[in-house]
Each structure stands twice: as C-alpha cells, then as structure tokens.
Amino acid sequence: MGSEARTNQDEPDFAELLRGAKLRVTASRLGVLRSLARLSHADAETIASEVTSQLGSVSTQTVYSVLAAFVEAGIVRRIEPAGHPALHELRVGDNHHHIVCRTCGTTTDVDCVVGKRPCLTPSETHGYLLDEAEVTFWGICPGCQERGGTLQSRALLQGA
Amino acid sequence: MGSEARTNQDEPDFAELLRGAKLRVTASRLGVLRSLARLSHADAETIASEVTSQLGSVSTQTVYSVLAAFVEAGIVRRIEPAGHPALHELRVGDNHHHIVCRTCGTTTDVDCVVGKRPCLTPSETHGYLLDEAEVTFWGICPGCQERGGTLQSRALLQGA
DNA sequence: CAGTATTTTAGACTTGTTCCAATCTTGGAG
DNA sequence: CTCCAAGATTGGAACAAGTCTAAAATACTG
Incomplete structure (x- = not known):
C-alpha cells in the first residue's frame, strides 16, 4: 500500500505552515507540530518525550526553543496556568x-x-x-x- | 506623646482579621498584612523586605508560609501571572x-x-x-x- | 555543490518556591 | 502569673521549570 504516497497526508501541512511563518523546516519542528496536533495541550517535557519517540531523540532545550519560535511566529499559543508547567496548543487566532x-x-x-x-x-x-x-x-x-x-x-x- | 495609644490605629483591624480567620496573631503576620495593605500587589520577596524593614527581620520562608496560611484562610488572594512571580492582594471576595x-x-x-x-x-x-x-x-x-x-x-x- | 545563516545540542545556571526538622512563641488553663 | 501544648518561625537543603552560553550540525540560497 503506497506507504510513500502517504507522505502527503499531514506533514506537508506542517512544512508549509513553517515556511509560511518564515521558519526553517527541520525534523524537530515537524515533530513538535505533529505532537501538538496529537496532544492538544502539552507541556515541554511531554512534547519532548513524544518527539523523542517519533524521531529517536530531541533535547529538551530544542523543544523549548522550537516552542519559543512558534509562539513568536504566532502559530502556537502558550498558556501558563498557575502551579502547572506551561502548556502549548496549535489552535491560534x-x-x-x-x-x-x-x-x-x-x-x-x-x-x-x-x-x-x-x-x-x-x-x-x-x-x-x-x-x-x-x-x-x-x-x-x-x-x-x-x-x-x-x-x-x-x-x-x-x-x- | 501617646506613642502607645497609637497602637489602635490600624493594627487592631489586622489582629482581629487574624483572630476572625482562626489564625494566631504574630508579629510576622501583622507585618505581612501591613505590607499588603501598602503594596496592594506584591510578590513574596518584596513583602519579605518590606516586613524586614518594619520588624528588623523575617525569613523568606516565613513569608511564604504566612501567605500560604492567608490564602488558605481566604483573607488573601494569590494571582500568578505567566512569567512573573506570584502576587498577593488583600482584597478578596x-x-x-x-x-x-x-x-x-x-x-x-x-x-x-x-x-x-x-x-x-x-x-x-x-x-x-x-x-x-x-x-x-x-x-x-x-x-x-x-x-x-x-x-x-x-x-x-x-x-x- | 558550496557558503552562510539558522538550529540543535549539552551542560551549567537562575529563579521562585517547597520541604524538613529544630527552635521559639502564642494563647489558654490552672 | 506561670506553664504547656499547639502552632509559628527559622535556616538549610532541595526542587522544578525554564534560560543562557558557545560549539557542532543542518537547512536553505545562489
């Protein structure tokens, strides 16, 4: 079953999303986007382990900086509920x-x-x-x- | 000059506030209340230094536990704006x-x-x-x- | 395909806060 | 007014979340 044609399923959205936001397309960034799509409200550590399980590895710091870049670019919203680590979600606007x-x-x-x-x-x-x-x-x-x-x-x- | 008659000016309010909340009346607690009345929105460290300048000294931990007791008793409200230390205010209800x-x-x-x-x-x-x-x-x-x-x-x- | 700007990484570090056990103080009983 | 037990305060260590740095790796441009 066209396991390679399937590439067009959701990643292209993300790659284009990144380009549209003038951000480079990297594996970590796609991984973070994919995780966010799945987890809907996730803290940095959860995202890090999600992405790690997808890609093999990412450092926590990378996740932080990727998220910071996304927030700055406006494609991710960060919420910080008192007493809990910051959460991130894809839905913006x-x-x-x-x-x-x-x-x-x-x-x-x-x-x-x-x-x-x-x-x-x-x-x-x-x-x-x-x-x-x-x-x-x-x-x-x-x-x-x-x-x-x-x-x-x-x-x-x-x-x- | 009645430097002792002046005691009835604002501290009695606070002492009674404490008693009413079933909390012991201590110097630190009165100091924290006085600071809160003055500072309206203050973080733990600011309160600590305010109280210190009033009473000579208080430990940061005392301020934290006093504030925690007040919040639990419902006489102080704590707000935690993202990216800033927690603030405390006297106004509640x-x-x-x-x-x-x-x-x-x-x-x-x-x-x-x-x-x-x-x-x-x-x-x-x-x-x-x-x-x-x-x-x-x-x-x-x-x-x-x-x-x-x-x-x-x-x-x-x-x-x- | 090469050059350069951008990302990623690891590790040390800061900041705000909490936990602990020992010591001191408060408020009530006698 | 003195004593006692419950409760408050203290310092020190510990903690978690997140930031900073500089070096190595990688993506996009021409």
Whole structure:
C-alpha cells in the first residue's frame, strides 16, 4: 500500500505552515507540530518525550526553543496556568479560553463565553495598551470528581 | 506623646482579621498584612523586605508560609501571572480582575467587565465543577509606553 | 555543490518556591 | 502569673521549570 504516497497526508501541512511563518523546516519542528496536533495541550517535557519517540531523540532545550519560535511566529499559543508547567496548543487566532483542573492540571478548551467576547473590554484600561484578554476557569475535572473530590479541594472550593 | 495609644490605629483591624480567620496573631503576620495593605500587589520577596524593614527581620520562608496560611484562610488572594512571580492582594471576595504589564509586570485591578460577571459562565463546562473564573488582561502599562514600547513588545503586540 | 545563516545540542545556571526538622512563641488553663 | 501544648518561625537543603552560553550540525540560497 503506497506507504510513500502517504507522505502527503499531514506533514506537508506542517512544512508549509513553517515556511509560511518564515521558519526553517527541520525534523524537530515537524515533530513538535505533529505532537501538538496529537496532544492538544502539552507541556515541554511531554512534547519532548513524544518527539523523542517519533524521531529517536530531541533535547529538551530544542523543544523549548522550537516552542519559543512558534509562539513568536504566532502559530502556537502558550498558556501558563498557575502551579502547572506551561502548556502549548496549535489552535491560534480564535479567542477561546480554558478550563483547568485544580487537582490534575488537565486543560480543556472552551469557546468564548457569551458568543461575543465581553471579556476583551474591561471597564477601564487604566492607561494600559491592551493586547490580550485571557480567561481561565478553575474547577475539578470529571475524572478527579469521581476519584473523590474532597482531597485537597476543600480550601479551594470554599470561596465558590 | 501617646506613642502607645497609637497602637489602635490600624493594627487592631489586622489582629482581629487574624483572630476572625482562626489564625494566631504574630508579629510576622501583622507585618505581612501591613505590607499588603501598602503594596496592594506584591510578590513574596518584596513583602519579605518590606516586613524586614518594619520588624528588623523575617525569613523568606516565613513569608511564604504566612501567605500560604492567608490564602488558605481566604483573607488573601494569590494571582500568578505567566512569567512573573506570584502576587498577593488583600482584597478578596469581590470578583475583580487584573491588567498585567507585559514589560514590567505591574499589576492593576479592574472591576468585573460588564458590571455583571459574564465570565463566570462558560458556554460549556465539559463536566468540570467550576469554582472560579480568572480574567487577566495583558498590555503595556503607561510607564512602559513612555519609555519606548518598541523594546521587546513587538512580537507580543503583533497578535493584537 | 558550496557558503552562510539558522538550529540543535549539552551542560551549567537562575529563579521562585517547597520541604524538613529544630527552635521559639502564642494563647489558654490552672 | 506561670506553664504547656499547639502552632509559628527559622535556616538549610532541595526542587522544578525554564534560560543562557558557545560549539557542532543542518537547512536553505545562489
């Protein structure tokens, strides 16, 4: 079965994506993109081991610099939930938000709240030149709820 | 001059605040509260040096544990803007948000967006048990705008 | 195919934070 | 007012995430 014709399946997207962003096409970068496509919300270390299992090896530092390049180029979005390592996602451009689990850190996308985006305009900018509004919802994910949510969530939930 | 009658000026508030939260009243804790009242958004190290200048000395670890106790007791709110050390503020209970400067990290309060709080209800919770919605606005503060905003803000602003 | 700019790499290093066990202090009982 | 136990503070080591450097490897251009 044309195992070589299959090359046109998803990698070309990525190579072109890179070229379009004026970034060189390298194995590591394609690997990182492929991992991001699979993992949807991944931290550097997870990506590193994913790419390693694809390509044989990549250094953590390479992953960091590749991700930094992607973020700078605008093809990857980085989110940094308090208390968890930074996560990266391929989806950019649309203004969506995230739900993060207090317990395990699992992160899920949510589309913007009321359809429009009320959160992009604070009542007063206090003179700041705004460029982004970031909305993070905190809670307990279904999985952690089942496994007994009363572990360390008491204090956190009291303010609800 | 009644240098001792002055004790009733602001510390009693704090002592009572502590008692009310079932926390022991100690010099370090009062010092941290006083610093927070002054600094409004402060990281652990800044608080440590503030308290030190008030009391002569406090260890960084004490500040960390005091802050942790306060956060757990619900009298202090901790915010952790990506790329900056965690900040702490005395104001709790009302659901207000923050504007953070990309360049210098200065943080300012903003009242909730449209008056109500549209951000507390995402379109879909994906099964999560939500307890908080956190909104962070990113931009360049007035001060950094003056000092030439084109320093490292280019890449960051491109997505505007 | 060669030259050059860009990537990758390893390893040391920083920064913010937490853990630990020993010591000191607070608030309540007598 | 003194004593005690629970709780608070301390220093030191440890930690994880991420950044910096300079050298070796690789991709794109002509």
